[in-house]
Amino acid sequence: MSQTLDIIKDKTLTYHQQVFNLAREAENSVSPLMVSDRLLRLKEEGVICDLFEGQAPYRPRYIIPDYSRLMSSGCEFLRINAPRDIWEATHALLIFYKHVPSIDYFPVYLGNLDTLLQPFIKDEEEARKAIRLFLEHIDRTLTGSFVHANVGPEESPAGRIIVETVRDMDCAIPNLTLKYDKDKTSDSFLNLCCASALSTAKPSFANHSIYSSEFSFSGYAIASCYNGLPLAGGGYTLVRLRLNTLAEQAKSLDHYLEQLLPEAASEQLAYMDERIRFLNEESGFFESSFLVQEGFIRQDRFTGMFGLVGLAEAVNLLMEKEGQAGRFGSDARADETGLTVIKKLSELVESHHSPYVGCFDGRHLLHAQVGIDNDKGSSPGCRIPVGEEPETLPHILQSAPFHKYFPSGTGDIFVFDQTWKNKPEALADIVRGAMASGLRYFSAYSEDCDVVRVTGYLVKRSEMDKLDQGKAVLNQSTILGLGIRRDGDAFNRPVRAK
Template sequence: MSLESLQQQAMSLIQNPSLTPQQKQLALYQTLEAALPACSYSPAVAEAVEQGLLHEMFESAAPFKPRYLLPDYQKALQLGSEYLELAAPSNLDEAIQFLLVLYQSVPSVTTYPVFVGHIDQLLEPFVSDQLTDQQLDDKIRRFWQAIDRTLPDSFVHANLGPADSRIGRSVLRVDAQLAQSVPNLTFRYQEGVTPADLLSQLSDNIVACNKPHIANHQMISRDFDGDYGQVSCYNSLPIGGGAHTMMRLNLRQSFFQCDGSIDDYLANTVPHCTSLMVEAMSHRIDFLVERSGFYQGNFLATEGLISLDRFSAMFGIYGLAELVNQLLEAKGSHSRYGHDEEAMVLAEQIVAAYQQQLRQHRVKHCQGERLMFHSQSGISSDSEETAGTRIPIGEEPDAVSYIRRCARLHRYFDAGISDIFVVEPTIANNPSALTRLIRGGLQLGLRCFTANVSNNDLVRITGYLVKRSDIDKLRQGAERHQSTVLGAEAVDVAKILDRRARIISHETVPLEQWR
C-alpha cells in the first residue's frame, strides 16, 4: 500500500460517522498493522494464502502479541502485582477492583482480553457469610456492568462451574437480568458435580438471554494437562498460556487440490494441506516468540501469570459441509451433509484424517510440540463456506437429529467446536425440554452445547453475541460495542438470522434411546 493510499484510508476512517472515537483509534492502528509487508512465506504457502486455501484470520504479518491469552488470574489475586502496584486483595470489593485493573493490561487479537477468568472460583473465597444475596447481586451487577462498559467487545469471555457457588448463582441472576452481550459466558458442566437445579437455572438463562454456552467439562478436561478456559467464542485453551496464533483451512477450496475422488483427497490432499498450514503457522509463531519480545518483557510473563510452555496454536478448519457435498457429488451421490449417513461417515473420515496428520507434525514453542485442532466458527464475511463443521444455515434438521449426526465429530477438536441449536420461543413454556437436550447432547459427546432462542434480542453470531437492537443503532450511527459491526455484516452476508428455529419435538424420548 502506498503512503498516499494509507493516508486516504486513514482519513476515511476519521470521517466515518458510524465509529466512536475509540473505534476510530483502534481502526487506525489496525490499518497501519495491515499495511505491513506480507509474511515472507515460501512460494507454496504464499500461493495458498493468495488462493484463499489458507486464511490468516486478519492477524498482523508481524505478530507482537498472542492471539488468545489466558492469564492465571488466581495466582495474581494470591500474590498481587508489582507491575500494577497492587497488593493481593483481602475482600470482595478489592478483588473485583484488582481484576478490573488487570483486565486493562491483557492483550489479544481484538486488543481486549478474550478471557476474564473462572469468575466463581476467583471471587468465591472473598464472599463473606454476612453478605446477603441481594448485597452480593449488587456487587456482581456493578462488576458485570463495568466489564461491558470498559471492555466493549463480545469476544470477552467469562467462565463458571462445574461446582455450585454463591458467586456462580449471583452471576447467573445478574446476567439474565442485564442481558448484556459482554461478557460472553460459558458454564463448565459435569454430571454428578453440577447440581440438577443449577442445570435448570442454566436452561432458564438460555431462554432469557441465549447465555451461557454449556461446556462438557468431563470431556474437555481430559485433553489438558492442568486447567483450561473457554475463551473468545468457544475455544478451549490452557490457563496460564493460550494460543500464539490461529489460521484456518478452507475445506471447500481444498477440494480443488484433489482429482475429485475421496481416495485421492484422503491420501494426498489431506497431508498436502496439513503441511502448508503447519509451515505457515510455524512462521508466524517463530516471529512472535523469537523476534517480538512479548514473552520476555511483558509483566504477565515476568510475574508468572503466563508461561511459554503453556501456549500452543490453533489449526482451524471450516467449510466441511461444502467439501463433503463436493466429494459426494463428484462420485454421483445425492447424499447431503447433516442429513445422510453416507455424508456423515465421510465427514468423520476427513476430520479424523486431518487430526491424524496434524499429530505427526512437531512445532517449536508449542506445548508438547503440537498444534491444537479447532473447528473454526466462521467470520462475518464468509458467504460460500459454512462455519467449522456445522450444518449449513437453513438446512438444519430438528435439534435432536442435529445432535445425533454431528456429536460424533466433537471428540476430534481439542481446541474447540460448537454447533448452534436454534429453538422456537415456545421453549419458554417447557424449559425442562431444553435441560433434557443439554444432558442428552453432552452424553452423546457434544464438547459444547450452544442454543439460540430465536426471538431474543441477544443473537449468537458465530460464538459471540450481538444485540439486534445494537445492530439497528449501528445502522443509524455509532454504537459503542466493537463487535456490533461484525454482527451486522454476519446478518447481511452470512444470513445468520436465517437459521431454522425448531421446536424440540423429541424431548420426551428417553436419553438412552437417543443413540
C-alpha cells in the first residue's frame, strides 16, 4: 500500500489529482480480466502496453456525447432544460461536462463549440463575455490537457469569437481542432486559426473531407490528443503495440512481418476484446449511465483503438538486420519498409471481428499513439524521431502516406520561427498543401509560445517550471509534460524557418 501512501503525501498533487490517483489504485487492487499467459509475457517484455488503463474498466476510455441533443432537448437526469440563450447554453454544457466519464477523469470531448453556440449569438459583446467565462471555467475546472473542443469547418461569428478568445487567453485547456475543408472553410477563418496556432499552439487542423467520408454513418469528433471517433459513441479502449521492442526479437524483416506481428497483434486484439467484454457485460456502464439512457451515446458507436508506437525505431532496427543502411524519415527504402509494416498491421486489424463493435463492420481502428511520459526509445506512432526530421516539405510528403491508415488518430507537429507570426496566411498555405497531400492532422506552434504541444496534448511551459520547483499546479497533465521534458525529445523539435 506504499503507493497509496505516496499519493497521500505527495505535495505536488492537488486534492482532485490525489483522488483521481487513489481511484486508480483501488481499481488496480482487483484483477477480474481473463488474459492469456502469452499476453502477460508480451506486457512484461514491453511489447504490448495498456497505457495504465486500469485492471477493471468501468467506463469507456473516450466518450463522445452528442451535445446537440443537450442543446435541443436538455437532459432529464441532470434536470437541465433546453437552453434559450447564450448563458443557459454555456451553463448547460458546463454542468454536463462534469458528468462525462473518461480515462483521464475529465471529458475528452467538449463538442463542436461553434455550431453548438451559434444559434445563441445575438449580441456580440454579450456573447464574447459568455464565451470567455465559459472557456475560463473549462480551463480552471476541467484541468487535464486531453479535454478537446472542435470548431468548423464553416466560419461563423461563434467560431471567430471562440478562436479569438482562445488565442487571447493563452491557456493549455481546452485543446482545439479546426475541421478544415477547402470547400467549406473560408480563407479568413483559416488565417485566424493559423494566427492563433502561432500564438498559442492551437487549433490544430483536421482533414474534414477524409474524416467525413470515413465516419459518414455518424459524423466524427476529434478528442483527447487527436483521436478521430464516431459522434454519439467513442473509443472503448486503447492498447498499444511497441513496434520497436517487438523488432528486437526479429531474425529478419520476413520473420517480423509473417510471425511476430501476427502473433502480437492477435494477443493485443484478444486483450482489447476482453477489456471490452468486461466493460459491456460486467461493469454495468452501458446499462446504468444516463448518457446511454437518454441517447447522448450509443453502444453500437463504440470501437476499440489498436495503438502502436515506435515505427521509426522498428524500421531502423529491421533495416540493420537486413544489412541495409537507411534510416526512417530520410531513406526511401526505409520509408517503404515502414509502409509495409503498417499495411500488414492494418490487414491484421481489419481481418479481426470484435463481437462488441457495432460500427466499422465490427472492426477496431488503428491509432498512431503519441507516447507517454516515461517512453524512451520509441517515437510516437509513425513519426520521424525528433532531431532527424527533414525540412517541412519533405517531412509532410514523407508522413502523408501513413496517415490514411489511422482513422482513430495520427498527426505531425511543426514548430515555426517567430517570423511566421507576422504572416499567418503563409502557414495557411502550408495547411492547405498538407491537406491536399492527404495529411490527416497537422499541428503547428511558434518557438516562443508559452503553450506548447508536447506529443499531442498541450501544456504551459510556465506551469512546468512551477512543477519542476516542487509546487502543485492546476493542470494534471503538466506532470506528463515535465516527464517528457526530462526524459524525452518533444521539446527539442527543430524550429522551421523554411
